[in-house]
Amino acid sequence: MKKWLIAAAVAASFGAHADEGMWQPYQLPSMAAELKAKGLEIDAKSISKLTEFPMNAVVSLGGCSASFVSPKGLVVTNHHCAYGSIAYNSTAENNRLKDGFLAKKYSEELPASPGSRIYVTEKVTNVTDQVKAGLDGVTGDAFYKGIENHRKELVAECEKEDGYRCSVYSFHGGLEYYLIKQMQIRDVRLVYNPAGSIGKYGGDIDNWMWPRHTGDFSFYRAYVGKNGKPADYSKDNVPYEPKSFLKVSAKGVKEGDFVMVAGYPGRTNRYRTSVEVENQFEWTYPHSKALREDIINIIKKAAPEGSDDRIKYESTLAGLANYAKNYGSMIEFYAKSPLLADRKAREAKLTAWIAQDSARQAKYGAALTNLDRLVTQAQQHKERNLILGYLGYSRMLSTATRLYRLAHEKQLPDMQRESGYQNRDMTRFTQGLQRIDRSYAPKVEKAIVFDLLQRYAKLPKSERLDAFDQFFGLENGLNKAKLKQRLDSMYADTTLANSKTRLGWMKKSVADFKASDDPFIQYAVAMYDTNMKREQESKQRAGDFMKARPLYMEAIIAYNRSQGKPVYADANSSLRVTVGHVQGYYPQDGLYAVPFTTLEGIEHKDTGKEPFDAPKKQLELIKQQKYGEYYMPEIGSVPVNFLSTLDTTGGNSGSPTLNGKAELVGLLFDGVYESIIGDWGYDPQTNRSIQVDSRYMLWVMKYLDGADNLLEEMDIVK
Structure with missing residues (x-):
């Protein structure tokens, strides 16, 4: 199967199935007209260029997604993605999981758990011919070893440049192979996480459920050596200065608005037998x-x-x-x-x-x-x-x-x-x-x-x-x-x-x-x-x-193309882009789930006992209707979480949700209960992703935790 065949199938079918699909960046220029019609305001070609804005601001944590949100290497992701590092820095006497943590200056930031990494994807190269070279008549264990040897050779050559981690990813079940080169930042530090009663509000009870009221966000910072290159942890290291970073929207989105996500979804199985x-x-x-x-x-x-x-x-x-x-x-x-x-x-x-x-x-x-x-x-x-x-x-x-x-x-x-x-x-x-x-x-x-x-x-x-x-x-x-x-x-x-x-x-x-x-x-x-x-x-x-x-996937792709159906590879932890809109859904007959939750919903759920134990200060601010500049007139409050039609899965956690200008309007952290089966098949009626709204993040940081130093560091668009 040639690359042009898959690209042609994308161009032919995208319009009819626009919200379905986890697209490889190189596929996006062929969708430019449809993306613009849906609400994308930046050039679709820029999304396919990994070394340019906004894609070079999107990073992987090796299991979760994240993004740069300041010129000094500040990274925002989900609270549950930083959970291991928060736990690593917690004890029974100083439980940062429960009480939260905020570094007011660089010297107070804490080393993340050993092995924590921030990966910045810089280059993706189709290496299918190199990986399969000389293996046409080979089967079984010999074929496996042949593929692995070619992969290791490509990786070794790619990693000759210090500070990079390279991997060869299989797409369409081994129909195609891509060499992905990522800068590997090894000094990662915990900067801020809200209390567990914010970051994990609702706990396992609310997990995968809607309505949701979870402040699932935390911040890391990337550090490098004084020469600007990745280095092991050292007190002499300096904050990394990314080539670009995302502006954070204090205006947010409203129902029907275009949104997109760039991130690293883990695994889907939509082509399984x-x-x-x-x-x-x-x-x-x-x-x-x-x-x-x-x-x-x-x-x-x-x-x-x-x-x-x-x-x-x-x-x-x-x-x-x-x-x-x-x-x-x-x-x-x-x-x-x-x-x-x-x-x-x-x-x-x-x-x-x-x-x-x-x-x-x-x-x-x-x-x-x-x-x-x-x-x-x-x-x-x-x-x-x-x-x-x-x-x-x-x-x-x-x-x-x-x-x-x-x-x-x-x-x-x-x-x-x-x-x-x-x-x-x-x-x-x-x-x-x-x-x-x-x-x-x-x-x-x-x-x-x-x-x-x-x-x-x-x-x-x-x-x-x-x-x-x-x-x-x-x-x-x-x-x-x-x-x-x-x-x-x-x-x-x-x-x-x-x-x-x-x-x-x-x-x-x-x-x-x-x-x-x-x-x-x-x-x-x-x-x-x-x-x-x-x-x-x-x-x-x-x-x-x-x-x-x-061979089976080649048949599926050819058949889908003949039927005008979308052709995208199953998720495999590589960088993908999905597009959609802010939209509610009908979880069951006669019941409509609106696309936004509010501060008042936190108060209504609160029991004073975990996992519905919001901080007393937060409950008091809600009673006072302390909305500030994050008030959303359409819902009469500050939005906490919102729904979208974005096609996502595990690994997308922490992905920046962007508006048409590529400004951060939220962080994706979950899906609704009815859409979990979406790993195996997309249903436009029930497939919904859940995001923590950027306005709630900013509200918590300003009024609850006093994270003024971070607010000043970020470029907040009003």
Whole structure:
């Protein structure tokens, strides 16, 4: 499939499906006329130029999105995106998660959690031909390794320039590959976060719900060396001066206004087959939801509210709860929706279209059948894989495993090492080990592992792993008392809980690991051969998928083009742009959700108890109708959150929501309950994104937290 074919399909179909689609920046010039008609006031070509305004003001945090909002490297993102850094800087005695934090000057800003990064995308290059070169007749594991080797070569060449992080991203299931070059800012500092009763108002109860009244925003600052280049943390570093930054609108938007978002959406699955849809919704989501909820309960029982252990696990709890509710919504709306039937109907139409032409039949005839066969094979050990996957919540098991793998990989030349274990990865590797100090409590982890091992022990013998059974004494079935004793001994005797010891293992040899009496190191050694065998099998499947899915996607794209339907790649954490309008929706028959919430809504929800425990000062300001210059006449108050038709997903959190002039009018932080299934299919009637309004952000900063220094630093447009 040629790039021009996808671009042509965009141009032909955009007008009819304008609010659907997470577009790659290079696609936007072909939409210029439609974008202008919708309300875009800047040149559409400028959005495709990553080194110019506004795109060079939009950044990634590696899991969330953000943007520069001052000439001194001030970055705004969601409160929940900065949550890990806030928790890292919190203790039971100084709980910044609960009380908030504001640095009034540079010297008071706090280092973000180890490994925090700000990525500024500067260049995107189509490298499909280079990645696939010489691999036409290759399959399976050899194809996987061939692709990976070409990727590593491209990345190594790109990263010769110091201060950059490069990655090769797959689009359309491997149909296309793009090399993305990002400046990597390594000194990131926490500047300001409102109290948890603002930033997380409504908590898990309101998560994914409307009406919403959450002040989900926080600020970082990017620092670099005195030469202006990325550098590790140092007190001598200076604030980064971005090439451009976003102006913040105090005027905001009103119902019907054009908005757009530039950000880094995580993953969508709109081109998955019906077999994949059925397995995901009828098995994976239900089992994952139940497992997450059980782990939440285990953590809460083991770590009482307000304890230092609870603070260490607050970020983990937030992530578990977020996706447990997400999965619940997925399951609920799948049961009501025609998603599976629609996917089967699409495949039937695709098959019929292919059959109408002998050339299409020769090229695409077996594409769907081959892909479904691989999908079915990949699901064979799904229950075991789910349990072992959630064992990743064990810092000790996963750390020991990764350290021993590193010892093996260090025996190879750098370019032959597995991704994640190359020299370029060692700073991240080190900082990941450092973060454990503020996210690990042995009592809590031991309870999680004990529960998961009991689940594992109930699997059929054919599904269990011999080495795993032998290490934990499960060969003859489960003996809870002995298993508990085994775990008690492991957590009591390990030295990996000590940061200095953990870091020291990065320099150890394979022989050192084999000679160790640390129980978790012994686990890593005992499981190594089994893990490598499973990884080899996984790479074989991955290689087969990397051959099969691109052919299926090529057929889908060609078919969609023939039908005048939009062609955009599934989200893959790369920079995308979406466009839409401020608009409410009908969540159910007879009920209309208006597009704005107000300060008064905070007061109406307030119970004085978490998560509806607004600060007393805030409630008093609301009673006084202290609106200031952020008053919106159409709603008679200050807007708190608003709805839009923007097509977004996880990873878009923290994305700047922009008006037609590319001024920041809000931060995207969530979607409505009815649209969570949008990861699998866009519904214009219910797909709504939720933004915190820029006027509420400014109101909180000025009247509640006295963040005058930051207000003066930003360019606020009235």
